[in-house]
Amino acid sequence: MADLLIQVREVDGVAVVLPEGFINAHTVRMFEDTLEKLVVERRFNILLDCSGLNYISSAGLGAIMGLIETIRENGGDILLCSLAPNVQTIFDTLGFTQLYRVFPSAAEALQALAEKA
Amino acid sequence: MRPAAPPETFRLVIPSQTRYLNLVTGLAKRASLVAGMDDATAAKVSIAVDEAVTNVIIHAYKGESTHKVEIELSFLPATMEIRIWNTGPGLLDGEVTLPDPREYVKHPRKGGLGLLLMSRFMDEIHFREAGGRSECCMVKRLVG
Numbered sequence: 001m002a003d004l005l006i007q008v009r010e011v012d013g014v015a016v017v018l019p020e021g022f023i024n025a026h027t028v029r030m031f032e033d034t035l036e037k038l039v040v041e042r043r044f045n046i047l048l049d050c051s052g053l054n055y056i057s058s059a060g061l062g063a064i065m066g067l068i069e070t071i072r073e074n075g076g077d078i079l080l081c082s083l084a085p086n087v088q089t090i091f092d093t094l095g096f097t098q099l100y101r102v103f104p105s106a107a108e109a110l111q112a113l114a115e116k117a
Numbered sequence: 118m119r120p121a122a123p124p125e126t127f128r129l130v131i132p133s134q135t136r137y138l139n140l141v142t143g144l145a146k147r148a149s150l151v152a153g154m155d156d157a158t159a160a161k162v163s164i165a166v167d168e169a170v171t172n173v174i175i176h177a178y179k180g181e182s183t184h185k186v187e188i189e190l191s192f193l194p195a196t197m198e199i200r201i202w203n204t205g206p207g208l209l210d211g212e213v214t215l216p217d218p219r220e221y222v223k224h225p226r227k228g229g230l231g232l233l234l235m236s237r238f239m240d241e242i243h244f245r246e247a248g249g250r251s252e253c254c255m256v257k258r259l260v261g
Contacts, residue, residue: 003139024142025171026135055142055160057167058230086160093237094230 003027006034014113015043016106020052023060032063039067044076045113049106051082056090068099077101081109124191124198133174133184133203141188142167145199148190152197153259161238162197162257168231169201169253177205177251196240199255207251208244 004027007018015038023031038046048064050056068078081103083091091097103109129144131137145166149159170186178184187202215236216229235242241256 003136022139024135024138024167025175026138055164055167057164057171058234059171061230085157086164089157089161090164090234094233 004030006030008034008038011047011110012114014045014047014110016047016049016110018049018052022055023053023063024055024057025059028057028059028063031060032066035063035067039070042074044071044074046071046076046078047106047109047113048078048080049082049109050080050084050087051106053084053087056087061090061094061096064100077113079103079109079113081106121194124193126189126191128187128189130185130187131170132182133178133186134182135171135174138167138170141170144188145190148192149197149257152192152257154197154257158257158260162199162255165235165238165255166199166201168235169199169255172231172253173201173203173205177203177207179205195259197257197259199257201253201255202250204250207246207253210244213242213244 002021004019004021004023006020009016009018017034017038019031021027035046064078071078079101080091082105083102088102091100091102101109101112103112129141131141142163146159146163149162150156154162166188170188173186174180184204189200191198191200213232215233235255239255240258243254245252245254
């Protein structure tokens with residue numbers, strides 16, 4: 001099985017990114033390419049659905065950090081949902097839950113984006 | 118008085134390639150569970166190991182894939198110790214400055230988070246050079 005598979009689907013103008021597996025220094029390039037492609041396509045409303053994400057290291061966090069300013073400057077945001085407990089712990093430990101809006105489910109995150117629109 | 122039993126130790130040597138990270142972190146997690154840690158703590162140890170090995174591959178060896186990274190796990194009565202060695206340049210205890218996570222929140226940027234995660238998820242971290250090698254030693258205390 002591959003270390004990481006990433007699906008991207010469009011839901012009501014939101015790019016929902018579904019990483020499945022592990023984001024670490026080995027797989028981060030694929031994750032970064034996915035996010036960068038969305039930015040190039042000017043798809044600035046992004047939901048990172050972490051329901052299939054087993055693990056994210058600082059390499060993956062750096063990929064998000066590297067794009068968040070550009071995305072917000074263009075009126076968009078990266079929201080996160082469905083974090084596994086160990087992924088939630090990483091975000092909490094680094095204070096990232098102050099930087100990103102985290103939702104229990106994709107439906108709640110999409111609802112929040114719809115209300116903002 | 119009987120002398121203390123030596124720690125039970127095993128070693129893994131991997132090529133300096135990130136494709137082996139999952140192998141190492143999986144081993145670190147399983148070893149943590151064997152040592153008696155719960156799932157959440159074992160996950161933290163595996164992340165700290167990922168970060169430490171990644172630092173070696175990316176920074177000490179500058180991504181060159183032909184070197185070796187040696188990982189040693191030792192089970193002691195009250196702790197698990199993980200030592201990671203490389204033959205490239207390493208850090209020394211006095212040189213390590215941890216980033217302030219509040220600064221990351223104020224000014225998002227890439228980089229510098231690995232050491233912070235290691236320090237938050239382990240009880241002790243030490244860096245030193247010995248015998249021509251650089252060592253990162255991480256200690257996790259067993260609770261209960």
